[in-house]
Amino acid sequence: MEIVAADVIVTSPNRNFVTLKITTDDGLTGLGDATLNGRELAVVSYLRDHVVPLLIGRDAHRIEDTWQFLYRSAYWRRGPVTMAAIAAVDMALWDIKGKAAGMPVYQLLGGASRNGLMAYGHASGKSLPELFDSIRDHQEQGYRSIRVQTGVPGLTAIYGIAAQSTSGERYDHEPAQRGGYPTEEDWDTRAYLRHVPTVFEAVRNEFGPELPLLHDGHHRMTPIQAATLGKSLEPYDLFWLEDCTPAENQEALRLVRQHTTTPLAIGEIFNTVWDFQSLIKEQLIDYVRAASTHFGGITPLRKVMDYAAQYQVKSGFHGPTDVSPVGLAAQMHVGLAIHNFGIQEYMKHGAHTNRVFQQSFTFEDGYLHPGDRPGLGVDLDVDEAGKYPYEVAYLPYNRLADGTVHDW
Ligand code: KDG
Ligand code: MG
8 A cells, every 4th residue: 555645734724733644545534633833834844855755655554664764764863843744644544454354443552441531621710709600611621630820919920820811712722822932931930839739729618529630830840849839739730730840851860859749740842762761661640741743743652652651650641722632642543552641631632623623533522432443533625725825823921020931
C-alpha cells in the first residue's frame, strides 16, 4: 500500500490547527495532528518542504520504519517542530492501518484494558464563588475529576482562568491571543503560594473529600517553592500537582520529591521518550503528561507508557484545545489500550472546530471513549476547514513587578 499524496491543511475555526492528510494508492486516507500552539507555520514548512517529498512512494504499512527513518535521517533530532511533524505522519499511518484492518486503532494496540477513560476538565474562577460555580458547572457536564485554577489577590491575569465566551462558541480559556505580539501578564510567586492552599481548603470544605482535584503550577516555581506548595497542599489530597517547576531542569524534581507526597505530573512540553528516562527510572513523577502531537505520535507514546509501567507511573496525557480532535483521539486509543492509564485531560473543542473535525469519540458520565470506527475515528471536512484561514496567534508571557520576564 503506497503513499501517493500527503497534504498539509491549516485551519483556524476556534484556534489554529495543522493537520496532515495522507492518501494511499488504494484510496485510504489517514489524518495526523501537527499543531504547535503559537508556532504553527514552522511545522507546516517542516512537513511541506522536508517530509512530504520523502513520504511519496513509501509503504504506508511500515509505521515503525517510517518513524525511525524520519527521526534518524534528519540528523537534527528532537525538538517540538520536528516531533510534531513526525507525530502527524505516525498518527496518519495508524489511522490508515486501522481502516485497512477494519478496526479502531486501540484494537491494533492490544484491545481495550478498560471501558472508558476518566477525564478531567478545567474549573476556574477569579474568586471562590466563581470557582465553586465553575466546579458545579463541570460536574453538571459530567466531569468526575476537576482541575482547579484560581485568581490570586493582587494579580490581574492568572494562568488557566477562563475568559467566558459570551457566544457559547468556545469552552476553553484560549490563552493564545490572536494578534501580532504576545500579551504581557503579571506574576508574583509568593502571593500565589500564600493563596493557593486557602483555595484548596475551601474547595474541600465545599465539595468534600471524594472529588479528585488537580492543579497546574505551569512551570512558575523554583524547586524549594514547589516543595513548599506540595507540602502545604498535602491535607487536601490532590490527584496531582502539574508542572511545579520548569520542565527542562529535571533535577529540581528530586528536591521536590524529598519534601512532599503530593503526586507529581510533568511532560506536556517534552518531545521524546528520553526526556522521561530518569524521571521514570528514579520515580520522581507519578504521571506522564506527554501529548501524542508533541511527542512523535502514537508509536513513542505507547513505548514511554510501557517503560513507565515497570515503575507504576501512569498516563495523564496532555489534552488542551490546542491538541486537535485528531491528536486527542490518538491518545484516547493509547489510553484505552495500556494497562497503566491514569487520567485524560479533556477540554471540549469549540463548535466551529467540531464542524471541521467530525469525531466518533464520546464523553459520557465523566468517561471518554474513542469509538469503534476503523482507524482513529476522526474525519476532516476540507470545505469547512477552508472557511477559516490561519490567524497569527501567540501565547502570553509573564513579567514580575520589577519588569523581569518570568515563565508563563
Ligand atoms: O499551548 C499551551 C497549552 O497547551 C497549555 O498552557 C495548557 O498547561 C496546559 C494544560 O495543562 O492543559
Ligand atoms: Mg499544563
